[in-house]
Amino acid sequence: MVRAPCCEKMGLKKGPWTVEEDQVLVSYIHRHGHGNWRALPKQAGLLRCGKSCRLRWTNYLRPDIKRGNFSKEEEDVIVRLHELLGNRWSAIAARLPGRTDNEIKNVWHTHLKKRRKAIPEPGSQKPTREEAHSESCGGGGGASSAAEEETKHAILRDLRPAPPSPWRSCSELSSAATDSSNAASVKDEEHDGSLEFPGMAEFLWWAAPMSSEIPGTCADNFSESGGSSLPSSSGQRGEDLQASASSGEDDMDFWLRLLMEAGDFPELPSL
């Protein structure tokens, strides 16, 4: 689908926001909320496109934004979540209260990426993400070791979602599901968490959309379409899915919990 850029219209301001613009935007949202981002700038009297307003609000002006340096704990969480989720910044941000996907993305590219390259994990033969990708291009891959299994569980154990904020957008609250719906479009060179933990991450890519379609059950569709490689316990998991949906459990957390409870990482259907 082809669509003109939202800021194409002449007269719309671009570039850094001024204090005055910030004040206008904040006061407008406090008074009226942000029902329609595209209409907001006109109603608020801003010479900005709606997209720019939304970005400014979600990345900078939102009152629950936590500013300042990332703590060691936060960086650790980012590293581990990145190993699991890849470059799905919004999903990672959903588990770091007060942090935005843009901020996390910046931190990753400026600090953590380098750190990971500079300091390989002790005793680990795991390649960097980039290396993993290049290796994957050249073939390879094998069964995960017991140590890798333990690593998976260690990562999963610590994963908890950030508490919901009244200022978070719907997509942030449900980012795991939203993002996972994009799983198929994740760039090959980026979603290689599955290369470090063969099976595990791909399982998440594959599985999450199922839960997003509850109760239509993608699982049903899958089995109807001859999904012979569906995990053997899919029936039970289908029931769990519905239970998860009715309890409002976050999709990604549901799958993480499921994996922890199952204690196994089933063979995956090919994507």
Place this chain on the structure above:
DNA sequence: AACACCTCCAACCGCCTGTGC
């Protein structure tokens, strides 16, 4: 002091998905 280079981060851009008609 002046210049070049580097780092960081706010903001932009293009694309994708969901939704309503």
Place this chain on the structure above:
DNA sequence: AGCACAGGCGGTTGGAGGTGT
């Protein structure tokens, strides 16, 4: 079913400030 629109995501960029020479 197809289209248009809105929201959102992730990649990339540009400029300000910091650092090195």
